[in-house]
Amino acid sequence: MASDTFYLRQTPLVVLLPPRARAGVLGWLRANLFSSPFNIGLTAICVILIAWVVPPLLRFLLVNATWSGDRAACLPSADNPHPGACWAFVRVWLSYFVYGFYPIAQRWRVDLFFVALAFGIGWLAWLRAPRRDVAALYFFVVLPVLSLILLCGFPLIGLPGVSTVLWGGVLVTIVVATVGMVCSLPLGILLALARRSQIPVVKWLAVMFIEFVRGVPLITVLFMASVMLPLFVPEQLSPDKLLRALIGVAMFASAYMAEVIRAGLIAIPRGQYEAAQALGLGYWRTTALVVLPQALRVTLPNIVNVFIALFKDTTLVFIVGIFDFLRTIEAARGDPRWTSPIVSITGYAFAALFYFVCCYGMSRYVHGMERRLARRSG
Amino acid sequence: MVQGSTDAADEKARPEVAVEIAGLNKWFGEFHVLRDINLNVARGERIVICGPSGSGKSTLLRCINHLEDWQTGRIVVDGIELNDDPRQIVAVRRDVGMVFQHFNLFPHLTVLENCTLAPIWVRQMPKRDAEAVAMKYLERVRIPEQAEKYPARLSGGQQQRVAIARALCMNPNIMLFDEPTSALDPEMVKEVLDTMVGLASDGITMLVVSHEMGFARQVADRVMFMADGQILEINEPKAFFAHPQHERTRLFLQQILH
Numbered sequence: 001m002a003s004d005t006f007y008l009r010q011t012p013l014v015v016l017l018p019p020r021a022r023a024g025v026l027g028w029l030r031a032n033l034f035s036s037p038f039n040i041g042l043t044a045i046c047v048i049l050i051a052w053v054v055p056p057l058l059r060f061l062l063v064n065a066t067w068s069g070d071r072a073a074c075l076p077s078a079d080n081p082h083p084g085a086c087w088a089f090v091r092v093w094l095s096y097f098v099y100g101f102y103p104i105a106q107r108w109r110v111d112l113f114f115v116a117l118a119f120g121i122g123w124l125a126w127l128r129a130p131r132r133d134v135a136a137l138y139f140f141v142v143l144p145v146l147s148l149i150l151l152c153g154f155p156l157i158g159l160p161g162v163s164t165v166l167w168g169g170v171l172v173t174i175v176v177a178t179v180g181m182v183c184s185l186p187l188g189i190l191l192a193l194a195r196r197s198q199i200p201v202v203k204w205l206a207v208m209f210i211e212f213v214r215g216v217p218l219i220t221v222l223f224m225a226s227v228m229l230p231l232f233v234p235e236q237l238s239p240d241k242l243l244r245a246l247i248g249v250a251m252f253a254s255a256y257m258a259e260v261i262r263a264g265l266i267a268i269p270r271g272q273y274e275a276a277q278a279l280g281l282g283y284w285r286t287t288a289l290v291v292l293p294q295a296l297r298v299t300l301p302n303i304v305n306v307f308i309a310l311f312k313d314t315t316l317v318f319i320v321g322i323f324d325f326l327r328t329i330e331a332a333r334g335d336p337r338w339t340s341p342i343v344s345i346t347g348y349a350f351a352a353l354f355y356f357v358c359c360y361g362m363s364r365y366v367h368g369m370e371r372r373l374a375r376r377s378g
Numbered sequence: 379m380v381q382g383s384t385d386a387a388d389e390k391a392r393p394e395v396a397v398e399i400a401g402l403n404k405w406f407g408e409f410h411v412l413r414d415i416n417l418n419v420a421r422g423e424r425i426v427i428c429g430p431s432g433s434g435k436s437t438l439l440r441c442i443n444h445l446e447d448w449q450t451g452r453i454v455v456d457g458i459e460l461n462d463d464p465r466q467i468v469a470v471r472r473d474v475g476m477v478f479q480h481f482n483l484f485p486h487l488t489v490l491e492n493c494t495l496a497p498i499w500v501r502q503m504p505k506r507d508a509e510a511v512a513m514k515y516l517e518r519v520r521i522p523e524q525a526e527k528y529p530a531r532l533s534g535g536q537q538q539r540v541a542i543a544r545a546l547c548m549n550p551n552i553m554l555f556d557e558p559t560s561a562l563d564p565e566m567v568k569e570v571l572d573t574m575v576g577l578a579s580d581g582i583t584m585l586v587v588s589h590e591m592g593f594a595r596q597v598a599d600r601v602m603f604m605a606d607g608q609i610l611e612i613n614e615p616k617a618f619f620a621h622p623q624h625e626r627t628r629l630f631l632q633q634i635l636h
Contacts, residue, residue, distance in 0.1 A: 269482075271482035274478070277471065279495070279545075280468050280500040281496060290495075
């Protein structure tokens with residue numbers, strides 16, 4: 001008879017495979033949609049919501065939509081008593097939405113800029129791309145100079161100057177957003193480091209800048225950049241309107257970015273600093289090689305959050321008279337040859353689609369990157 | 379081996395005292411954490427420091443590479459006086475390796491990159507040479523096959539051995555160990571201690587804060603007992619364990635040996 005307190009295994013247990021998950025569509029459905037009464041209720045609510053929203057939306061955007069013609073074609077008629085989106089309007093105005101008043105003969109330069117930018121983003125974003133160091137050089141050094149020459153013009157090589165007053169649409173939105181993002185990250189890092197500095201002057205300057213810029217609405221920052229900057233700078237040196245807006249947006253985004261990155265810096269354990277210092281690394285190398293790579297990884301979702309917010313905030317530059325993408329739609333829908341409620345709704349739907357595709361793209365990309373980073377250090 | 383690899387001229391220039399601590403006092407706020415510490419560590423000497431928690435032994439160790447500041451007294455490491463001059467501090471840190479209780483490996487770098495970071499950026503060593511040195515020391519601590527992994531994939535004992543290799547890659551004359559085995563699971567303590575015993579036989583100067591008395595018996599030239607920020611007793615291990623002189627030492631040894 002076996003004792004209650006003594007046990008000794010005589011034969012080793014066989015190694016088994018893990019039990020197989022319930023396979024097939026049914027198994028998936030049961031596990032994910034109908035696992036509990038609460039879950040069944042949620043599923044039912046979602047189905048009702050989808051049935052309520054999606055068919056009318058598709059009917060408006062696709063089925064009943066008007067794809068060509070003029071204003072009259074988009075109005076209710078015998079053939080189409082409930083007309084859908086007036087895509088004909090978007091087709092007619094599309095080049096205005098993309099280029100604004102950029103001279104038609106010179107628009108190839110904008111196209112080339114888009115291609116160069118897309119190429120740079122693609123190269124940088126593709127994590128396994130060859131020579132990503134060259135990609136960074138291209139994106140952060142070559143591309144800005146190239147873009148400036150292309151878009152503003154360089155008469156010496158036969159590119160006539162194009163005043164930024166004529167720029168508009170997607171071009172302006174992309175330029176403002178890209179400049180804002182590209183400037184805000186390094187500036188934000190510097191501000192965050194300055195705010196954690198031991199040197200009081202540096203620290204308080206950073207605190208004052210961040211708190212002041214963060215404490216006022218972007219519209220105010222834009223106004224100040226637009227109205228106050230010329231007061232400090234001699235008139236002939238006064239930068240043009242778009243540049244002033246760019247500075248305003250970059251300042252605003254940097255202040256937010258600084259706080260996001262500071263949170264990441266705080267999250268790095270003291271032991272990391274100490275280990276780096278004990279190896280003889282100084283402040284800048286400790287920061288650049290040990291602290292920042294980890295801090296940026298921790299804050300990646302928040303950085304993208306700032307980027308997405310910034311991308312949509314670019315619509316506010318209209319307040320200082322710049323024709324960004326949304327403003328061009330506003331202007332076009334007010335055109336008496338087109339104006340009608342359907343046209344307005346279509347314009348806004350088109351804008352929503354554009355912003356959503358851009359923001360969701362950023363979001364998905366970073367999501368993939370996070371998963372990749374998590375696999376590495378899991 | 380570290381000493382053997384340097385040339386004779388360099389050897390002559392180095393003082394016989396590796397670490398000189400004189401009249402060291404340190405306060406954390408009102409708390410007098412180090413009280414008048416005087417200690418000379420000879421070149422190649424191995425000292426094990428023990429004592430109850432809060433006795434200031436880790437703080438003392440961390441003063442030697444200036445991870446902690448102090449108020450009065452002086453520390454001279456390998457002939458370099460530590461003061462507020464950042465260049466002096468970096469010069470000392472290049473010369474002094476440190477191993478931490480919680481390893482403090484850089485989680486975003488592979489094992490190999492952890493080991494080559496400082497040689498490349500502080501010693502300006504070409505990457506290929508730094509990697510060769512790193513592999514040499516990773517073999518030394520018997521984990522060359524983990525070189526491409528990230529620290530999170532390693533066991534505690536392996537991580538601590540990587541930390542030792544990382545410090546050795548800077549070719550230090552002095553090694554500081556701050557409770558290197560106290561965060562480890564019991565079965566991993568031995569692999570780390572064995573690595574340290576191997577180092578000791580190379581003649582590198584070692585200061586070890588540890589409660590591994592077996593290790594102290596085996597490798598220490600002197601064992602030092604600290605309590606309340608003071609050095610209470612220093613002796614050769616045999617005498618230290620056989621005939622502790624101070625009342626507190628006797629009490630402490632009774633508590634940790636049984």
